[in-house]
Amino acid sequence: MVHDQTRRHFLGRCGIGLGSLALNHLLQQDGFGAMAPGSLKIDPAKPMSPRAAPQAATAKNVIFLFMAGGPSQFELFSDKPRLREFSGQAPPASLMAGKRFAFLKGNETLLGSNRKFAQYGQSGMTLSELLPHHQKIVDDVCWLRGVSTDVFNHGPAKLFMNTGFQVPGRPSLGAWLTYGLGSESQDLPGFVVLQSGPRGPRGGNSLWSSGFLPTSYQGVPFRSSGDPILNLRSPQGMSPGRERKLYDTVAALNRSRLDEVGDPEIMTRINAYEMAARMQTSAPELMDLSKESASTLDLYGVKAGQPSFATNCLLARRLVERGTRFVQLYHTDWDHHGDQKNNLSDALEQRCDEVDQAAAALVMDLKQRGMLKDTLVIWGGEFGRTPMGEVRQTVGRDHHIEGFTMWMAGGGVKPGCLHGETDELGFGVTQDRVHVHDLNATILHLLGFDHERLTYRFQGRDFRLTDVHGEVVKGILG
Numbered sequence: 053m054v055h056d057q058t059r060r061h062f063l064g065r066c067g068i069g070l071g072s073l074a075l076n077h078l079l080q081q082d083g084f085g086a087m088a089p090g091s092l093k094i095d096p097a098k099p100m101s102p103r104a105a106p107q108a109a110t111a112k113n114v115i116f117l118f119m120a121g122g123p124s125q126f127e128l129f130s131d132k133p134r135l136r137e138f139s140g141q142a143p144p145a146s147l148m149a150g151k152r153f154a155f156l157k158g159n160e161t162l163l164g165s166n167r168k169f170a171q172y173g174q175s176g177m178t179l180s181e182l183l184p185h186h187q188k189i190v191d192d193v194c195w196l197r198g199v200s201t202d203v204f205n206h207g208p209a210k211l212f213m214n215t216g217f218q219v220p221g222r223p224s225l226g227a228w229l230t231y232g233l234g235s236e237s238q239d240l241p242g243f244v245v246l247q248s249g250p251r252g253p254r255g256g257n258s259l260w261s262s263g264f265l266p267t268s269y270q271g272v273p274f275r276s277s278g279d280p281i282l283n284l285r286s287p288q289g290m291s292p293g294r295e296r297k298l299y300d301t302v303a304a305l306n307r308s309r310l311d312e313v314g315d316p317e318i319m320t321r322i323n324a325y326e327m328a329a330r331m332q333t334s335a336p337e338l339m340d341l342s343k344e345s346a347s348t349l350d351l352y353g354v355k356a357g358q359p360s361f362a363t364n365c366l367l368a369r370r371l372v373e374r375g376t377r378f379v380q381l382y383h384t385d386w387d388h389h390g391d392q393k394n395n396l397s398d399a400l401e402q403r404c405d406e407v408d409q410a411a412a413a414l415v416m417d418l419k420q421r422g423m424l425k426d427t428l429v430i431w432g433g434e435f436g437r438t439p440m441g442e443v444r445q446t447v448g449r450d451h452h453i454e455g456f457t458m459w460m461a462g463g464g465v466k467p468g469c470l471h472g473e474t475d476e477l478g479f480g481v482t483q484d485r486v487h488v489h490d491l492n493a494t495i496l497h498l499l500g501f502d503h504e505r506l507t508y509r510f511q512g513r514d515f516r517l518t519d520v521h522g523e524v525v526k527g528i529l530g
Contacts, residue, residue, distance in 0.1 A: 105500020110464020121386030136164030163441030198472025223263035237375030249384030390448025428463025489522035
């Protein structure tokens with residue numbers, strides 16, 4: 053049946069709406085359109101197809117071991133004899149000038165660590181008794197001992213470390229890398245998130261968000277027990293053939309809608325359905341550790357059937373083996389202020405026991421398999437801890453944004469390198485400061501990108517991971 057059409061109906065509906073087309077064209081010119089281009093030309097039907105980096109790269113994958121809460125450098129990596137000497141005394145006013153802290157009231161005193169330290173390896177890196185397994189990798193790792201950030205509260209600081217900005221809405225590092233490089237895995241996500249500890253990290257899924265990038269590039273959280281992703285298993289009574297027909301029908305409806313409105317997120321939805329279908333086989337195979345040797349399980353400290361940071365480290369290696377581009381591990385509860393369950397004694401010891409062996413094992417395992425040269429491993433939290441004690445139920449330390457320690461291994465980083473120094477009390481960096489933006493610029497450089505040129509146009513300007521900051525830390529390049 054043919055209906056009479058008014059001119060208003062024709063202009064509003066024909067060809068997706070001529071008014072809509074005109075408006076979209078104007079918005080595209082100003083950078084506000086939904087399809088606003090970045091610096092890369094990517095087939096929206098194949099957003100995760102592998103792409104060559106624009107310049108020489110020494111790494112092709114990243115595993116980021118994120119210690120959520122802020123590990124204390126003074127109990128783990130930074131031996132300060134002078135801090136012990138003046139422990140209990142008021143900090144020098146000159147060192148406190150201009151400093152901001154999250155919880156300190158101003159009457160706190162200096163706190164020397166009671167942990168035993170020694171130097172290890174040819175590099176002579178100082179480690180405490182809490183990290184005995186790290187002694188085995190001391191010369192395979194580059195130690196960044198002068199890291200600094202801008203933000204001293206957990207949620208914003210985690211966002212800053214993960215996205216380069218302290219409020220939600222920006223793409224995470226993993227999203228930028230999969231946007232730039234795609235993924236070599238066709239059966240698993242290019243960006244996977246694994247979590248351990250008593251709760252999720254503050255900041256939640258904003259930490260692995262794709263921000264204003266297409267949502268194909270956001271991180272995919274895997275559960276560490278049971279089905280890795282909920283609702284992935286086929287419903288009871290659903291045959292493979294019937295399920296395939298369902299996928300094809302939904303895809304046809306989505307493509308019809310895509311042709312009508314041109315929204316790129318519809319293509320993301322289509323791709324997600326197809327990936328889910330493939331993952332019904334690949335995800336269970338990934339999580340099945342029965343084919344790993346007993347020696348490998350013992351190396352990591354994996355206990356069968358028990359989710360843990362150790363299990364996640366082994367899964368990270370398996371993901372990288374299968375082509376996943378970026379794996380982010382979050383291990384929580386490093387926030388040792390001095391509460392009963394978050395202190396510098398038994399609580400810190402427990403956190404170290406949970407991560408020390410597995411983190412070292414990951415580096416050793418990648419190395420013996422010939423994978424460390426292509427895989428960049430990063431260890432660290434959102435900030436460090438203060439030289440002053442914080443008195444609560446016990447004595448702890450507050451958040452500190454200057455002079456904390458992170459480490460990097462593989463992927464073209466110089467092994468056994470000690471980069472950065474702090475003053476004798478650990479208040480600030482005296483040599484080779486590495487800001488978060490510098491760290492991110494260096495990570496992108498190792499993967500073949502100029503951090504100033506990997507951009508995406510959004511709301512009228514070109515955004516990048518490092519905003520308008522950041523320099524490559526050339527002193528740590530191998």
